Amino acid sequence: MCKTFEKVASEVNVVSIRVFALAYLMHKTTHVFPLLGVRNIEQLNENIIRARNQRLVSHVLKAGSSLKPTHIVHLPIRGEPLAPRAMSTTSPALQSHASLVEFGKRHVTKGIARQVEAVIEKGEGSYITLGDGRTMLDFTCGIAVTNLGHCHPKVSAAAAEQCMKLVHGQCSIGFHGPYLELIERLLPMMPHKSLDSFYFWNSGSEAVEGAVKMARAVTGKQNIIALQGAYHGRTYGAMALTKSKTIYSEGFHPLMPGVFTAPFPYWHHFSLPPTTPASQLTSLCLNQLELLLQQQTSPKDTAAIIIEPVIGEGGYVPAPPEFLQGLRKICDRDGILLIVDEVQSGFLRTGKNFAIEYSGVRPDILTVAKGLANGFPLSGIVSSRELSDKLKPSSMGGTYAGNAVACAAGVATADAFKEENILENVNARSKELFGYLEPLRSSAAVLDIRGQGLMVAVEFASPTGTSIHDPLRNPSAPAKMASRVSKRCQEKGMFILTTSAYEVVRFIPALNISKEDLKKGCDIFVEAVEEIVHEG
Numbered sequence: 001m002c003k004t005f006e007k008v009a010s011e012v013n014v015v016s017i018r019v020f021a022l023a024y025l026m027h028k029t030t031h032v033f034p035l036l037g038v039r040n041i042e043q044l045n046e047n048i049i050r051a052r053n054q055r056l057v058s059h060v061l062k063a064g065s066s067l068k069p070t071h072i073v074h075l076p077i078r079g080e081p082l083a084p085r086a087m088s089t090t091s092p093a094l095q096s097h098a099s100l101v102e103f104g105k106r107h108v109t110k111g112i113a114r115q116v117e118a119v120i121e122k123g124e125g126s127y128i129t130l131g132d133g134r135t136m137l138d139f140t141c142g143i144a145v146t147n148l149g150h151c152h153p154k155v156s157a158a159a160a161e162q163c164m165k166l167v168h169g170q171c172s173i174g175f176h177g178p179y180l181e182l183i184e185r186l187l188p189m190m191p192h193k194s195l196d197s198f199y200f201w202n203s204g205s206e207a208v209e210g211a212v213k214m215a216r217a218v219t220g221k222q223n224i225i226a227l228q229g230a231y232h233g234r235t236y237g238a239m240a241l242t243k244s245k246t247i248y249s250e251g252f253h254p255l256m257p258g259v260f261t262a263p264f265p266y267w268h269h270f271s272l273p274p275t276t277p278a279s280q281l282t283s284l285c286l287n288q289l290e291l292l293l294q295q296q297t298s299p300k301d302t303a304a305i306i307i308e309p310v311i312g313e314g315g316y317v318p319a320p321p322e323f324l325q326g327l328r329k330i331c332d333r334d335g336i337l338l339i340v341d342e343v344q345s346g347f348l349r350t351g352k353n354f355a356i357e358y359s360g361v362r363p364d365i366l367t368v369a370k371g372l373a374n375g376f377p378l379s380g381i382v383s384s385r386e387l388s389d390k391l392k393p394s395s396m397g398g399t400y401a402g403n404a405v406a407c408a409a410g411v412a413t414a415d416a417f418k419e420e421n422i423l424e425n426v427n428a429r430s431k432e433l434f435g436y437l438e439p440l441r442s443s444a445a446v447l448d449i450r451g452q453g454l455m456v457a458v459e460f461a462s463p464t465g466t467s468i469h470d471p472l473r474n475p476s477a478p479a480k481m482a483s484r485v486s487k488r489c490q491e492k493g494m495f496i497l498t499t500s501a502y503e504v505v506r507f508i509p510a511l512n513i514s515k516e517d518l519k520k521g522c523d524i525f526v527e528a529v530e531e532i533v534h535e536g
């Protein structure tokens with residue numbers, strides 16, 4: 001380190017250094033170099049990096065100088081990443097991580113819950129870096145979104161390139177290239193060849209809303225059957241179909257009318273043990289559905305049944321193929337449309353392009369989002385042309401629907417799936433994941449380990465169960481295992497989410513996660529489980 005700088009910095013007389021640095025930036029004069037004890041701009045940059053590393057920026061700002069933080073932050077600095085450091089905002093009041101978090105807590109609605117009171121600064125592959133300097137292994141993928149890892153270079157590059165060409169090519173004005181190119185990429189990925197008509201929107205909830213509108217419009221019927229434990233989103237129509245937790249609709253009634261609920265083949269819903277055969281659960285559920293159609297909503301009034309082939313927010317439970325096949329038969333018999341919601345389970349997540357492929361069932365309408373564009377807001381409603389041709393022009397649309405940048409990201413995502421053999425990685429890592437988790441089955445605290453591909457869950461026993469009537473209640477099990485394990489993993493450097501009204505932790509790592517990172521995450525998880533069980 002240059003002597004003069006060291007001396008000045010040690011005296012925390014950094015204000016003058018900043019003033020000289022700013023003077024250089026503003027007047028582009030090299031006269032200030034001798035005063036700063038540096039020979040050239042490179043040396044000045046290095047010294048500024050060191051100063052920032054020593055958290056001296058805040059001294060400068062606090063000193064009330066007229067320096068704008070942006071002048072410093074935007075210096076063409078090179079060098080190692082800084083941690084913890086000044087944040088790249090434009091406001092002097094928000095320059096420390098703590099001040100940003102405080103600002104967020106004060107001004108971001110209480111209606112949004114968070115895993116961690118921190119600012120997510122950067123994402124790269126399976127890792128995210130927080131503003132407090134921590135780098136975390138991410139087993140959440142932003143809730144099953146960044147399937148190719150954060151900021152996949154090809155996806156980000158495609159989006160950046162599209163940004164300079166066309167950002168907003170409004171879908172009611174005309175086609176745009178990435179929209180059509182994305183359809184071209186998705187056509188061969190569809191779980192049935194009849195699915196050849198697309199409409200893109202922004203979020204999963206909007207896709208569900210679009211699917212419901214379409215089902216009502218083309219059948220001329222009103223009622224929709226959703227399944228217990230389902231999650232289809234938080235907008236009004238989607239919220240009415242969401243049956244995983246009351247928190248999503250509490251206080252927001254009345255909801256969209258015409259929604260009925262049938263049981264999903266999850267042993268919990270019948271207070272049966274996890275070992276209950278799929279065939280038994282399938283018969284129970286199909287029989288209940290038939291009763292529903294006889295007692296509550298006639299097939300003549302029922303437009304659609306909507307189902308997630310793997311319920312996500314309801315506990316990461318795959319539907320048995322025979323159940324899905326049974327639904328298809330009932331729909332065909334009664335002229336009801338089958339909407340398959342693959343917003344969370346789609347795009348290779350379960351070890352197939354789409355989870356519905358495990359059953360061979362044809363969806364009438366497929367909803368997709370999340371992994372479609374690896375983080376860019378984009379969703380899709382897919383059906384046969386025969387169905388979508390029944391829609392009146394202008395009955396669908398939306399200002400930002402099928403944004404050009406998001407579609408370009410979607411094209412790059414689909415290309416990367418193929419070029420990088422992602423499906424192979426999913427299936428190889430999935431085997432390893434189940435291998436790491438399998439020994440936990442012998443623990444009395446663990447009720448079930450289940451899932452497909454890299455959409456996997458561990459369910460813990462609960463001392464309270466759902467109520468005193470719950471025969472699966474285990475009074476000796478540790479309380480609130482799922483949230484405690486998730487929190488402990490966080491303390492150990494990994495984000496992992498809980499799910500459902502039960503004690504479930506879900507694994508949703510990036511689909512291109514390395515062998516090493518998968519093992520690292522599993523080691524953290526197993527260690528956390530052992531600790532919590534020990535603590536009781």
Ligand SMILES: Cc1ncc(COP(=O)(O)O)c(C=O)c1O
Binds near residue numbers: 203231369
């Ligand atoms: C199956 C399913 N459908 C719909 C949605 C809603 O998607 P979004 O949050 O993008 O509105 C989700 C979100 O988690 C989902 O998992």
